[in-house]
Amino acid sequence: MKTAKKILQGACGFVLILLLWQAAASAHVFNASLFPTPLQTWQALAELITQNNLYLQIGASMTRYLIGYVIAAVLAVILGLLHGYYAGSWNYVNPLVQFLRPISPIAWMPFIVLWFGIGDIPAEVVIFIAAFFPILLSTVSAVRHIDPVYLKVASNFSFGTLKTITSIVFPAAFPQIMDGFRMACGTAWIFLVAGEMVGAQSGLGFLIVDARNNLRVDVLAATIVVIGVLGLAIDLFMHYLEDLVRKRWGLGIAKTSR
């Protein structure tokens, strides 16, 4: 009942934007050839699916997304656990991280292309950069905020450092790390398209560039809708995982809005 109401409430915004979109198209605010109607966009979407192998493009994007994201997650969690556990070391690293973090992954693009060439790698590297910092920061903070009683228990049972980190610190911090995973998923998705606009021959970013080059505004709009829907699906999925983790850890449902 509550979920149904929530979905209904959420749908209101979509209906409103659709109405505004149609109104703007009907009122010819912009030249009709530059402003696709919802119907044209829908038809372009059908065309993408039937003629342009949309699923393959999504698959290509998702593969790059996963490669960049997983490498970032593994590295960021390992570094985050170490720097969170050895609190002193973070003082050396934190300023550097705060310096690098605000630099848009896109700013690195020319270097990435010079060093790694074009193709799959630029997108993967951009996604890596985008996902790395949120996960690193949330892991460090998660480790620093775990209940000290867990560490007392570990030392009482004479756990070594490695065992303490892997079997006490990591699971204790995991629900909060999961929160970082979710945020990083969103950030990485934002930069996926930008990463694919450079030299990729497939994927959603490629579709955007291709539609622009062919002046197919309807395809452009349809691709944007696809990117949004997938982003929403990823976020819902991550929320679902987060709730699963919190439930298993005996914590309440996350208070983050969705």
Add this chain to the structure above:
Amino acid sequence: MSYIEIQDVSKSYASGEESHTILSHISLSIEKGEFVCLLGPSGCGKTTLMNLVAGFEKADAGSITIHGEPVNGPKKDYVTIFQNYGLLPWLTVEKNVMLGLSDEKLTRKEKQERAEQYLREVGLYESRGLRPGELSGGMQQRVAIARALAVHPEILFMDEPFAALDALTRMRLQDDMLKLSREEKKTILFVTHDIEEAVFLADRIVILKENPGEIRKIVKVPLGKERDRTWDEFQYLRDHILRLFEAGVPDRTEYYI
């Protein structure tokens, strides 16, 4: 030399510019198998004293030895039970109890049997597959007790273990604790601010005073290991200690039954 020897131990914490003395020149001997309660108002340093003996913190001055060996850090032979249980919420009750057994030379099955044995002892065998979050506070503390006993420690350190529980559950766990100390013959150092709890459980009560933390008085509880809260002696001893607290000045009369 006694089993646990605390000699002239002091501890202070720096807060900003000032340093605050938590414990000042504490000396105390505890015999093997003895049940000693550290009793005092909050801020008297009773938990700090226990942390020092358990090896979680280091004293600024003085020495602490167990079995003649200086305390250098926590050990599996001396297990601490915390007020907020210290159970790992992501593990099942059974896995929690097996936590301390991981580096013992036992097969997986033997570890499991050991855990089950102690879960039975605290009456939670049926709950072994649940997670701590699914249990009441009293049950969680029972799991923590089972986890401590499973490693066969010589000493149990208990830091206000029942303070967060409701009155009825607390009494039930105190009953269990008394039975346990009778049967398991562990040396137990038990921190509490509850006078009745101390009188009910302890062989000896060490009453601490605050600012700085010093031993005000050590009271023997000659009630044996079978106790009843309704006994006259029990009530008398409780009132005696209560008066010690209220008066704030040392009572010169020694207490004997």
